[in-house]
Amino acid sequence: MSIDEDLVRQLSEQLGFSRLLAVAYVNAGGRCEYCGTDLLMARQGYAIQEIDHLVPRSSNPALADHPLNQVLCCRVCNGVKGHFHPAGAGEIEREQFNEQQRREFLSIAREHIASKMHRYDESWRKATQLLQEVWWKHGKYGG
Numbered sequence: 001m002s003i004d005e006d007l008v009r010q011l012s013e014q015l016g017f018s019r020l021l022a023v024a025y026v027n028a029g030g031r032c033e034y035c036g037t038d039l040l041m042a043r044q045g046y047a048i049q050e051i052d053h054l055v056p057r058s059s060n061p062a063l064a065d066h067p068l069n070q071v072l073c074c075r076v077c078n079g080v081k082g083h084f085h086p087a088g089a090g091e092i093e094r095e096q097f098n099e100q101q102r103r104e105f106l107s108i109a110r111e112h113i114a115s116k117m118h119r120y121d122e123s124w125r126k127a128t129q130l131l132q133e134v135w136w137k138h139g140k141y142g143g
């Protein structure tokens, strides 16, 4: 992985980003690596940026500070993913954790998050419809 070290240093020095956050930021292009949300597009996105451990720290403390195990993401995806382990369970050897494995794990984690998000879809649609109907009637939208 070739990384723009100058940019990493600037993020660290000027914004106080940890090295791991700065590296994750640069590698991810400022987007949530799970849902693709541009975390720089609006202040709200920037405010909910987090670093997830792709392979959870709880089961793999040896990977906690591994640069490939850091995933720039939004708070929603991180919360939905929780302690999900992309390999199911077990220890991943630090020496064997590489970019190929990271790509596979990212893909598995994205599918996991998307499937959990779908559970909210019907409730979200109904809530939106119901609230908008009521608020239109009662003038929340400028009436």
Ligand SMILES: [Zn+2]
Pocket: 032, 033, 034, 035, 036, 037, 073, 074, 075, 076, 077, 078
């Ligand atoms: Zn996200």
